[in-house]
Amino acid sequence: MQNVQCEAFVLGVMDYGEADKIVTIFTREHGKLRGLARSAKRSRKRFGGALEPFARLSLQLAMKDGLSTLNGADIVTVFPNIRRELVKIGHAAYACELVERLVPEAEQNNRLFRLLAAYLEQLDRFENDPSDRRFFEANLLKVLGYQPALGRCAACDTELADAPDLRFSPSFAGLLCGKCGKTGKPIAAQTAALLNRAMDTGRFGQVRFSPGELAEAGELLDAAIACHLTRPLKSLAFLRETGA
Ligand SMILES: [Zn+2]
Numbered sequence: 001m002q003n004v005q006c007e008a009f010v011l012g013v014m015d016y017g018e019a020d021k022i023v024t025i026f027t028r029e030h031g032k033l034r035g036l037a038r039s040a041k042r043s044r045k046r047f048g049g050a051l052e053p054f055a056r057l058s059l060q061l062a063m064k065d066g067l068s069t070l071n072g073a074d075i076v077t078v079f080p081n082i083r084r085e086l087v088k089i090g091h092a093a094y095a096c097e098l099v100e101r102l103v104p105e106a107e108q109n110n111r112l113f114r115l116l117a118a119y120l121e122q123l124d125r126f127e128n129d130p131s132d133r134r135f136f137e138a139n140l141l142k143v144l145g146y147q148p149a150l151g152r153c154a155a156c157d158t159e160l161a162d163a164p165d166l167r168f169s170p171s172f173a174g175l176l177c178g179k180c181g182k183t184g185k186p187i188a189a190q191t192a193a194l195l196n197r198a199m200d201t202g203r204f205g206q207v208r209f210s211p212g213e214l215a216e217a218g219e220l221l222d223a224a225i226a227c228h229l230t231r232p233l234k235s236l237a238f239l240r241e242t243g244a
Helices: 086-102 110-125 130-143 189-201 211-226 234-241
Strands: 002-016 020-027 031-037 056-063 068-077 167-169 174-176
Touching: 002 031, 002 086, 002 110, 020 056, 020 086, 020 110, 031 056, 086 110, 086 130, 086 234, 110 130, 130 189, 130 211, 167 211, 189 211
Parallel strands: 031 068
Antiparallel strands: 002 020, 002 056, 020 031, 056 068, 167 174
16 A cells, blocks of 8 residues: 555445445546545535546545555645536536546556546636547547557558548547548548647647538547447447437
8 A cells, every 4th residue: 555645536426335445547647547435425524525537636545556645635726617517517428438448547648637627627618619529539539549540541551631522430449531431430631630739739729620620520539439448438428318
């Protein structure tokens, strides 16, 4: 057992037994962990309102393999502006569920920590923009090493710049040229170029998709993410219900 202080986002919270909660957190220092918060259910004294989904916390943690113990939590921010809007709550929950489901336990990933922090700050500070969700997803795939191949045909390796009849193939995890891709979803070269730019800049607000590009980019990203999931995301159903 090792006592550590760390920064973390709450990815998920569930009741455990009569009095306790188990919290899934994504820490800057140690990656994704699960922690037992004793008496968090019975008394709010110890953890206050800290153990809320997507809150950013400073934590005192006794680290163990499997299940760590939360000894204390201070709130850095609960992102109050996100919590005022159902659609924003849906997006924040979706981002956290993606991290929870796609990231292996106990692997530090500072770039991913910064990406999640930047997205939640963007949602908290600005109007919700559907481009931001797609920007987050594209960069999430990149940071995790699942970046779809968009520059060259995933089957024959032809350069795709300005090529006509591009198609996206989830099984190739990338774009196919007109010769190789007969069945995949068509995608405009401009949409592919915007997705590439999104993964190059890394700053929210730099890339905006038009409604048509958003639909194409969305289908591509949804399929690229679904390849790495074994069951559907709960938060995606909620996002669809809220019309986001
Ligand atoms: Zn090809």
